[in-house]
Amino acid sequence: MRHIGPSISRRLVLGATLATPFIRRAAAATEVNAYSIWPENYAQPVFNVFEQATGIHVNFVRFSSGEALARVIAEKANPQVDLLFGGPVETFTAGVGKDVFAPYTSPEAAALPGRFKDPHGLWTAIADDPLVFMTNTAFLKQHNLSPPASWDDLLNPAYKNMLQMADARTSGTAVTRIFSIIMANNKDENAAFAYMKKLRQNVQLYTKSGGGGTLPIGLGQAGGGIFFIVDALYTRQQGYDVQISFPREGIGSAAECIALLQGARNPEPAKKLIDWATSPAMQSLYVKEKINFLPANAKVQPDQTMVDMLKNAKVLEIDDNWAGANRERIVARWVAEVLNS
Amino acid sequence: MLSLIWLLLALFVAFPLLMLGIRAATDNGTFDLMPAINALRQTNTLRAFLNSLLLATLVGVLGTALGFLFAFTVARARVGRLMAWLLDTATLLPLISPPFTTSIAFVFSFGPRGFITHGVLGWENAQVYGLRSTLVAEALTYFPLAYMALRPMLTAIGGNLEEMAFSLGSSRWRAFRTVTLKLTVPGLANAFLLLFAASLADFATPLILAGNDLPVLPTEAYLQITGMFDLKGGAVLSLLLLVPALLVFLLQRRLVARRSYVTLGGKGVRASAGDSVTPKLRWVLVIGCMLVVLFIFYLYGLLAYASAVRAFGANGTPTLANYRVVFTQGMPAIRDTLIIAAIAMPLGGLYGVLVGSLVGRVRGGQALELVSMINYALPGTVVGIGYLVAFNTPPFLMTGTAAIIIACYIFRYSPSGIRTTIALLAQIDRSIEEASTSLGAGTATTFRRVMLPLVLPAFFAGLSVVFIRSMTAISATIFLVSIHWTLITVRILENMTELSLGPAAAFSIFVIVVVLVVTKGLELLLRQLSGRSAQLMMVERE
Numbered sequence: 001m002r003h004i005g006p007s008i009s010r011r012l013v014l015g016a017t018l019a020t021p022f023i024r025r026a027a028a029a030t031e032v033n034a035y036s037i038w039p040e041n042y043a044q045p046v047f048n049v050f051e052q053a054t055g056i057h058v059n060f061v062r063f064s065s066g067e068a069l070a071r072v073i074a075e076k077a078n079p080q081v082d083l084l085f086g087g088p089v090e091t092f093t094a095g096v097g098k099d100v101f102a103p104y105t106s107p108e109a110a111a112l113p114g115r116f117k118d119p120h121g122l123w124t125a126i127a128d129d130p131l132v133f134m135t136n137t138a139f140l141k142q143h144n145l146s147p148p149a150s151w152d153d154l155l156n157p158a159y160k161n162m163l164q165m166a167d168a169r170t171s172g173t174a175v176t177r178i179f180s181i182i183m184a185n186n187k188d189e190n191a192a193f194a195y196m197k198k199l200r201q202n203v204q205l206y207t208k209s210g211g212g213g214t215l216p217i218g219l220g221q222a223g224g225g226i227f228f229i230v231d232a233l234y235t236r237q238q239g240y241d242v243q244i245s246f247p248r249e250g251i252g253s254a255a256e257c258i259a260l261l262q263g264a265r266n267p268e269p270a271k272k273l274i275d276w277a278t279s280p281a282m283q284s285l286y287v288k289e290k291i292n293f294l295p296a297n298a299k300v301q302p303d304q305t306m307v308d309m310l311k312n313a314k315v316l317e318i319d320d321n322w323a324g325a326n327r328e329r330i331v332a333r334w335v336a337e338v339l340n341s
Numbered sequence: 342m343l344s345l346i347w348l349l350l351a352l353f354v355a356f357p358l359l360m361l362g363i364r365a366a367t368d369n370g371t372f373d374l375m376p377a378i379n380a381l382r383q384t385n386t387l388r389a390f391l392n393s394l395l396l397a398t399l400v401g402v403l404g405t406a407l408g409f410l411f412a413f414t415v416a417r418a419r420v421g422r423l424m425a426w427l428l429d430t431a432t433l434l435p436l437i438s439p440p441f442t443t444s445i446a447f448v449f450s451f452g453p454r455g456f457i458t459h460g461v462l463g464w465e466n467a468q469v470y471g472l473r474s475t476l477v478a479e480a481l482t483y484f485p486l487a488y489m490a491l492r493p494m495l496t497a498i499g500g501n502l503e504e505m506a507f508s509l510g511s512s513r514w515r516a517f518r519t520v521t522l523k524l525t526v527p528g529l530a531n532a533f534l535l536l537f538a539a540s541l542a543d544f545a546t547p548l549i550l551a552g553n554d555l556p557v558l559p560t561e562a563y564l565q566i567t568g569m570f571d572l573k574g575g576a577v578l579s580l581l582l583l584v585p586a587l588l589v590f591l592l593q594r595r596l597v598a599r600r601s602y603v604t605l606g607g608k609g610v611r612a613s614a615g616d617s618v619t620p621k622l623r624w625v626l627v628i629g630c631m632l633v634v635l636f637i638f639y640l641y642g643l644l645a646y647a648s649a650v651r652a653f654g655a656n657g658t659p660t661l662a663n664y665r666v667v668f669t670q671g672m673p674a675i676r677d678t679l680i681i682a683a684i685a686m687p688l689g690g691l692y693g694v695l696v697g698s699l700v701g702r703v704r705g706g707q708a709l710e711l712v713s714m715i716n717y718a719l720p721g722t723v724v725g726i727g728y729l730v731a732f733n734t735p736p737f738l739m740t741g742t743a744a745i746i747i748a749c750y751i752f753r754y755s756p757s758g759i760r761t762t763i764a765l766l767a768q769i770d771r772s773i774e775e776a777s778t779s780l781g782a783g784t785a786t787t788f789r790r791v792m793l794p795l796v797l798p799a800f801f802a803g804l805s806v807v808f809i810r811s812m813t814a815i816s817a818t819i820f821l822v823s824i825h826w827t828l829i830t831v832r833i834l835e836n837m838t839e840l841s842l843g844p845a846a847a848f849s850i851f852v853i854v855v856v857l858v859v860t861k862g863l864e865l866l867l868r869q870l871s872g873r874s875a876q877l878m879m880v881e882r883e
Contacts, residue, residue: 061822218655
């Protein structure tokens with residue numbers, strides 16, 4: 001037998017290797033596929049717990065919000081995944097406009113406030129993520145500044161060429177920031193754009209991803225910027241010396257959401273994941289896993305340091321319907337008037 | 342066999358381009374050029390187009406100059422073995438690195454708190470984003486292409502022609518000007534076009550370094566699709582990129598086709614180099630090269646450092662945590678990438694040799710060669726979006742499989758195998774085959790004993806290029822990865838947007854090591870098989 005064994009197995013291995021790329025990987029009994037907008041170090045631990053609890057394995061790839069949505073739209077005729085997981089609400093309202101989601105209402109949704117769910121069940125919130133100002137402590141000291149406490153503080157010439165924030169074409173963070181500025185100006189769009197044009201003078205770089213500027217700010221390559229609290233706290237956790245502050249006029253907050261896709265191949269396990277993600281089962285992991293979101297589910301106690309930090313912050317409500325309807329127009333205006341000015 | 346190749350080319354080269362064109366020119370199934378025209382009329386599009394051309398021209402000039410400096414130094418300045426090794430390594434590294442590596446090192450070296458601008462020079466408000474850094478980073482990444490194109494040429498010229506000029510009483514400067522430089526002009530033009538095309542297609546460097554004021558076409562097309570969910574706009578922008586790319590490609594072909602300026606056939610002519618440069622000039626050349634080499638090593642050193650500390654710039658404690666991430670969370674990407682590379686490599690090598698040997702031997706060979714080069718000549722963004730549009734719906738449903746990535750690699754990165762085969766076969770006269778046959782050998786024997794050993798180096802060159810690019814390419818495949826099949830390079834980009842600089846650096850180091858090991862292994866294998874020390878490293882741009 002010895003003389004046959006190796007050649008058979010070699011042929012088998014070769015055949016199997018050559019065949020693999022032409023088939024989609026065989027599906028295990030129960031699994032579900034997702035595009036995760038949450039970074040891997042957040043998504044992986046919670047999906048592990050989900051698998052332990054339900055036996056359902058989650059296959060996922062991480063993409064930034066814009067890219068994940070672009071893929072979902074491009075693959076509409078032939079969906080590659082069942083779920084869009086994580087990512088700011090404005091990405092999901094944009095997706096509703098492109099007709100890519102299927103309605104599903106989790107049992108937890110009834111108790112959620114209006115801004116945490118789509119009226120038709122097309123998306124549901126799993127967390128809340130306010131924007132913050134983040135500044136480099138050494139930079140502030142060097143220029144004798146205190147952490148910015150008003151939108152106008154960021155116009156200070158000391159910040160010239162030293163701010164980094166996200167590009168509205170790719171980043172949900174940026175779109176939420178622009179909506180915040182419009183809200184802080186009482187929906188006076190022209191005033192908001194006049195402000196943003198002034199702010200442009202101080203911007204060193206509009207980054208492709210929402211958190212792209214946090215590391216440069218941590219390193220002192222830039223002085224400050226506007227980020228989701230999740231990214232700001234992560235920067236701090238890594239050991240960079242940064243300040244987190246809020247404008248007294250108020251700043252926006254984005255719900256982080258989950259949605260079932262139209263034509264999902266594994267709808268049942270996908271719905272189970274939605275049920276689980278909207279429930280305390282997942283959201284109570286945030287504190288333990290150092291996932292710096294506020295839970296959306298009121299039954300879950302948020303992290304105390306975050307509560308203290310947000311105690312004096314004024315959070316502005318962004319009208320999701322208005323935002324969804326005006327997103328494309330506002331981004332286009334931002335590109336034309338601010339980015340390319 | 343020929344019709345099969347044509348069929349494959351139709352499916353994987355012509356069809357995606359056609360679909361891309363259709364997508365750009367139709368709206369919901371009806372023919373409508375208005376959206377495309379509107380996209381073209383935007384001032385931003387024009388700006389991106391002009392920026393792309395400007396950047397490509399500057400990179401072409403600077404990169405060719407650097408390549409010439411290196412090639413001339415190696416060919417003329419009698420460098421020692423250590424120096425030659427340093428130069429070779431420094432020119433190899435940028436060609437086999439995953440994208441973003443040098444760009445990231447640039448950001449940390451030249452910003453307001455950059456190691457060099459602030460730490461060493463003490464400047465307060467240095468700015469890193471913009472034309473200058475993008476230009477220098479791209480030139481450093483691509484000048485090795487110019488070096489590789491120019492070195493053999495300069496070595497060949499030095500051997501006899503310069504000597505003749507000297508013996509006819511010419512001065513060094515005059516010999517340089519009237520012989521060396523004049524004979525190198527087509528080579529310089531060729532190198533310039535190589536670099537121009539490489540810069541035109543580069544997606545990764547401007548994504549990191551261009552900043553707000555230098556939009557270029559490949560990044561704009563990517564942003565249009567990923568950010569504005571506008572596949573049509575992206576298609577239009579990428580088709581715009583196609584025009585200069587094809588122009589440059591055709592120009593380069595004409596240039597190379599007319600290559601009759603150097604006789605490479607002369608055997609045993611050993612260049613008595615060194616006479617053509619004065620000792621003083623020799624030092625200038627060597628120091629110039631060393632500065633570039635040191636800078637490249639510094640950039641990679643920074644990368645290695647970032648991969649081995651807890652938090653770059655904040656916590657310098659040595660750690661293996663980043664490599665742990667690579668070998669745990671990164672394992673699926675590594676496995677997928679290696680499987681894809683392992684399949685694409687032999688198929689691509691075979692395809693290259695096959696097409697290459699058909700070109701000179703069949704009717705329509707010229708057309709075959711031209712079509713087989715299209716996917717290589719096009720910027721990756723165009724190819725990637727084309728594949729995305731073409732293979733997402735029946736009848737050719739391929740999204741989500743590894744096959745779409747493998748096909749992309751085979752048809753995009755085999756041209757070096759094709760060209761090497763053509764070049765090798767052109768060197769030998771048909772009469773050798775005929776001699777073999779007339780001496781009584783059958784067709785099979787002739788192929789095995791005569792042809793095969795001859796094209797073996799081409800096959801290996803094809804293997805090595807396809808492997809290197811399977812490990813490092815991103816501009817096309819970023820549109821093709823899926824939930825089931827992902828790639829290391831896409832992980833690196835994701836890591837960087839996730840702010841996990843350490844793992845991104847560790848991934849890059851891992852890729853560089855794997856590529857070095859595999860290509861060296863291929864070189865050894867080729868030496869074993871063919872019994873001669875063939876120069877294998879045929880590296881191409883992404």
